[in-house]
Each structure stands twice: as C-alpha cells, then as structure tokens.
Amino acid sequence: MRAHRLSGRTPAIPKPHRGWLRPGPLVAVLAALAAAAVLLAPPVWLPDGTAATAALMLVTIGLWASGIVSEALASLLFFLAAMLFAVAPAEAVFAGFGASAFWLIFAGLVLSLAIRHTGLGERIAGGLLTRAPRSYPLLVTASVVVGTVFAFLMPGSMGRIVLLVPIALAVADRAGFAAAARGRFALVLGVVFGTHLTSFAILPANVPNVVWASAVEAQHGFQVGYLEYLWWHFPVLGLLRAALLVALLLWWLPDRLSDDQAHDTPATPPGEAAAGERQLAAVLLAALALWATDFAHGIAPAWVALAAACYCLLPPTRLTPERPYAALDVGPLLFVAGVLGLGETLARSGLGEAAFAQLLPLLPLSPGADTLNFGVLGLGSALLGVFTTLPGVPAVASPLAPAIAGATGWPLEAVLVTLTVGYATFLLPYQAPPILVGGRLGGVPWGVLTRFTLGYAAVSTLLVFPLQYLWLHLVGVYGF
Known part of the structure; x- marks a missing residue:
C-alpha cells in the first residue's frame, strides 16, 4: 500500500475505477x-x-x-415518471411524504445540525475517545463504543458519521497514525461501523428501521414500541455485533501506538459546557426518555423527534444556525420519500404478491422447519438488499409478509421481525450510504472498505444469525 505523507489536511480519497465494467x-x-x-x-x-x-x-x-x-435524484426521477405515465395515484406515489419515517429523518437532520452547531457532539465524542489513549485495543474499542452511544442520541446514521469521522481522524493524528496506517483505518471504521451496525437494534436510529416501522404500521396495523424493539435486537444485533466488530478490527488491522504516544498524558479535559450545549443535552435526554417510555404515553418516536427538532428551530434557543433550512441536506428526505412511495405503489399494483406467488414454490419454506425458514428469510432479505439498498428491503418485502406467514406457519409478527435481521446485514458498501460516506470522509481506500464490509458480513452471518434466531426464540417472538 502506498504511503502518504502526514499533513494537516485530509488525504485525497482514492477513487474507484470509473469504467463501465464497475x-x-x-x-x-x-x-x-x-x-x-x-x-x-x-x-x-x-x-x-x-x-x-x-x-x-x-x-x-x-x-x-x-x-x-444520487439516491435523491433517483427518487425524483421515480416521482416524475410515475406521474407522467400514470402508473399509480398521486396519493400512492407521494405516500412517503406523509409517513412518520419522513418526519423522523427530518427531525434527525435538524438534531444533527444542532449538535454540530452547539459543539455538543465534539465535546461528547472527544471526551469519550480521549479516555483510552494509551492502548491500541482500548482506542479501537473506544471508537466503537462512541459510535454505539451516539446511535442512541442521534436518529440518523449519516449525521452521526459526518460528526464522528473528523473526530476519529483527529484522534488518529494525535495517536501518530499516518494517512495510510492500519490504525487510522481501524479508528475510522470503528466509529463508522460502530454507529451504523448497532443502529439496526435501535428503532429510530437509522433509515431502514423507520421505513420498516412505517411499512409495518401502514400495511399491517402493528405499532412497535421502542423498548420492545430494543429487547428483540440489541443483545445480539447490538452488543454482540459491536464486540465482533472490535475483534475483527484488531485482527484484520493490527497496529500499535508509538512508545512516545503510549506514554502521553491524556488531553486536558474541555472547559465548562456552553449554555447551548447544556440546553441541547437536556432536549436530547428528554427525547431519549420519551422514546424509552412510549409504552406508557403512546407517542410514536417520529413525533417525539419532531417535537425536539421544532424546539431546536425556535430562534430564541439559538441551537441552530440563523438559516437552518438552508443548511439541511434534503437528499435523505427525498430518498426515504421515494422508497416509501415505491413500496406503496407496488403494494397497490399487486406486483409483489404476483411475483411472490411465482417464487414461493421455489423457496424451501414449510411449517415446522423453523430453523430453515429463518435462514431462508434472513439470507433472502439480506440478498434483496443488494438490489434495493437497505431501506428498500422493508418497503419491498413487507407487503409479502402475510403470504410468507402462511408458508411458514409463523405469526405475522415473527415474519416481520425476521426481515429486520436480514436487512441489518449488508454485503457491499453501496448498500449502506452512511458506510460509503464514512469511508470516503475518513480516507479509507475503496478496496479496504469493500473487503472489510464483505468480510464482516460473512463472519456476522455465520456467528450472529444463529444466535439471533435463538434469542428471538427465547423471548417468544416465534410463538413456540
């Protein structure tokens, strides 16, 4: 691997080959x-x-x-073509704009903007990362822990990654890792994968989850609670996958701190938090408390997040820039609206049911073969993500859940939960735009990012899938 000279600027990001054979x-x-x-x-x-x-x-x-x-432009082209050729009513094509997922992403963007504007994110992440500067394994572990903590605080993976990657790079510079050092890549991949992988176990923490929750509610009438979803997934898809991530990073990207850096004293702790930071911290803690107690008050996570966002946008609070709407990236909003609009269009057309009717006889699904059913559905939804990207999996697969439930003999809820296990596994970086963006921001070469993504998916599938099945069986999701 070619070495880069260490400088104060982020190194140029290697670009993949641009030929049409990509x-x-x-x-x-x-x-x-x-x-x-x-x-x-x-x-x-x-x-x-x-x-x-x-x-x-x-x-x-x-x-x-x-x-x-871009995903946003693809969504706009879908809206345009759907209306020009009248493939579905406008209320189906634009259904995404009225979905709770759309407003959860909007709120997440506003909260991310406030966290960056006030400096709260840098204070939290910097404080956590600088707690373990004397050991390479502890430093890598700290990067994953920081990503996991932020998955609870910020609803959108993209905002978290944009915030965390520059901090990881600063810590890598302080630790003495050059631009092409394995330790530098490990710290970047630690925060990027740490905050995105664990977010699949936290209901409002990423786009695929909120698309799934919106589709489940709109099409099947289920409302899934924050703690209920956390109980189903966090022990295995959250904690276990985070531990596996640390182990794989240390094995695949071994490195060590220099002797000088290993004996450095920790950085001076930041000064007293500013008023804006304290105010925003209180808002985030209140939102987290309301998310965790939704079983008592019945307010969906999207509306809790939107309330927090509206408070941050109030001019007297000064928690966002003077022109906050100009600073928001509408790309994720259009992408989510497009995914949900396509899902609703397909549901109304009957295409999904017709396609599945052809595919169902070919799948080895049968009542009583529960382990095989779980493997087929989990791996099937993971492979579907190769063609749809991750948010598209629940939008496309959710309408098929009743037919799958009939083929497996499972409760409908069990089928829907199994879909989440599948789309939580991605094989290539392009399936998960936050991973792609994080790798590019962190200067991780395309080949390194792709190999690590594929390798983690293989190890995770072999180790995590069986344990997640046993856990869901233990907590009674499958009803047997």
Whole structure:
C-alpha cells in the first residue's frame, strides 16, 4: 500500500475505477434491459396493466443500487415518471411524504445540525475517545463504543458519521497514525461501523428501521414500541455485533501506538459546557426518555423527534444556525420519500404478491422447519438488499409478509421481525450510504472498505444469525 505523507489536511480519497465494467454501471444497464424486456414482452403472471409499473420499479431500484446518480435524484426521477405515465395515484406515489419515517429523518437532520452547531457532539465524542489513549485495543474499542452511544442520541446514521469521522481522524493524528496506517483505518471504521451496525437494534436510529416501522404500521396495523424493539435486537444485533466488530478490527488491522504516544498524558479535559450545549443535552435526554417510555404515553418516536427538532428551530434557543433550512441536506428526505412511495405503489399494483406467488414454490419454506425458514428469510432479505439498498428491503418485502406467514406457519409478527435481521446485514458498501460516506470522509481506500464490509458480513452471518434466531426464540417472538 502506498504511503502518504502526514499533513494537516485530509488525504485525497482514492477513487474507484470509473469504467463501465464497475458493478454500479453494470447494475444500471442490467436493470434498464430488464425493464425494456418487461415492457416489450410482459411475463404472463404480471397483473393486467402493471408492466409499466414493473419497468419503473426495475429502473428505480437499479438507479438506487448502482449509485450512478444520487439516491435523491433517483427518487425524483421515480416521482416524475410515475406521474407522467400514470402508473399509480398521486396519493400512492407521494405516500412517503406523509409517513412518520419522513418526519423522523427530518427531525434527525435538524438534531444533527444542532449538535454540530452547539459543539455538543465534539465535546461528547472527544471526551469519550480521549479516555483510552494509551492502548491500541482500548482506542479501537473506544471508537466503537462512541459510535454505539451516539446511535442512541442521534436518529440518523449519516449525521452521526459526518460528526464522528473528523473526530476519529483527529484522534488518529494525535495517536501518530499516518494517512495510510492500519490504525487510522481501524479508528475510522470503528466509529463508522460502530454507529451504523448497532443502529439496526435501535428503532429510530437509522433509515431502514423507520421505513420498516412505517411499512409495518401502514400495511399491517402493528405499532412497535421502542423498548420492545430494543429487547428483540440489541443483545445480539447490538452488543454482540459491536464486540465482533472490535475483534475483527484488531485482527484484520493490527497496529500499535508509538512508545512516545503510549506514554502521553491524556488531553486536558474541555472547559465548562456552553449554555447551548447544556440546553441541547437536556432536549436530547428528554427525547431519549420519551422514546424509552412510549409504552406508557403512546407517542410514536417520529413525533417525539419532531417535537425536539421544532424546539431546536425556535430562534430564541439559538441551537441552530440563523438559516437552518438552508443548511439541511434534503437528499435523505427525498430518498426515504421515494422508497416509501415505491413500496406503496407496488403494494397497490399487486406486483409483489404476483411475483411472490411465482417464487414461493421455489423457496424451501414449510411449517415446522423453523430453523430453515429463518435462514431462508434472513439470507433472502439480506440478498434483496443488494438490489434495493437497505431501506428498500422493508418497503419491498413487507407487503409479502402475510403470504410468507402462511408458508411458514409463523405469526405475522415473527415474519416481520425476521426481515429486520436480514436487512441489518449488508454485503457491499453501496448498500449502506452512511458506510460509503464514512469511508470516503475518513480516507479509507475503496478496496479496504469493500473487503472489510464483505468480510464482516460473512463472519456476522455465520456467528450472529444463529444466535439471533435463538434469542428471538427465547423471548417468544416465534410463538413456540
């Protein structure tokens, strides 16, 4: 690996090969060809009048998966094409804008903006990371712990990663890791994977979870509580995967602090928190308390987050910049709206049920074969994420849950919970935009990021999937 000279600036990020033989353009081309084939020769099993809807679905998912345009632009193109060709009513196409997931992401963006504006995030993360500067294993562990803590405080992975990666780079500089050092990559990957992987076990902590919760509520009438979801997933998908992440980072990216750095004294603790930091900390703690007690008051996480965001936007609080709306990145909002709109469009068209009717006889699902059923559904939803990206998995798969429940003999709730186990596993960085952005911000080469993502997915699938099945069985999700 070529060494870079250490400087005060972030090193140039290696760019992947841009030829048309890259996976992204190939996915887009294949999706376009499949869409053309559906339009020209619709399969006999397609419901009448849905060929255009199927073609639009293929193109949209192809654009999301390929990354040749931004996810937000792909969503806008979906909205445009859906209305121009009248593939569904406007209330279906634009259903995402009325979903709680949309407003949870909006609130997360506002809270992230407030955390950066007040300096609270840097104070918390810097204080936590500088607690373990004398040992490389402890430093890597601290980076994962910081990511996990922030998954509870900030509802959006992207905002957390944008906040945490520069802090991890500063700690790496202080520890003496050069731009191409394995220790530097380990610290960046620790905060990036730590805050995104564990967020799948915390209901309002990332986009796929809120898409899943919105789809489950809208299509099946289930309202999942914050603590209930945490109890289902955090012991294994949260704590165990975090511990596995630390072990894999230390094994795959071994390094050590220099003797001088290993005996340095800790940094001087930051001074007294400013009034804005204290005020925002109180708002976040109140929101966390309300999320944790939703079983008592019945207020959904999205509306708790929106209330906190509205408070931060009040001019007298001074918790956000003077022009906060100009500073917000609307890309995640459009992406979520597009994913939910596509899911609602597919649900109304009957395409999902028709496709699953063809696929169901080919899947080895049967009542009583519970371990096999779990493996097929978990791995199936993980592989579906290769084509849809992670937020698209619950939007596409949720309408199929009743048919799957009939094939497996499981309660509907068990099928829906199993889908979350699958989409919590991603094989390649493009499936999880926060991972992709974090790697680029941290200067992690594309090859290193891809190999680590794939390697962690393989190890996690072998070790975590069976344990998560046993845990869900133990807590009674499967009803047997």
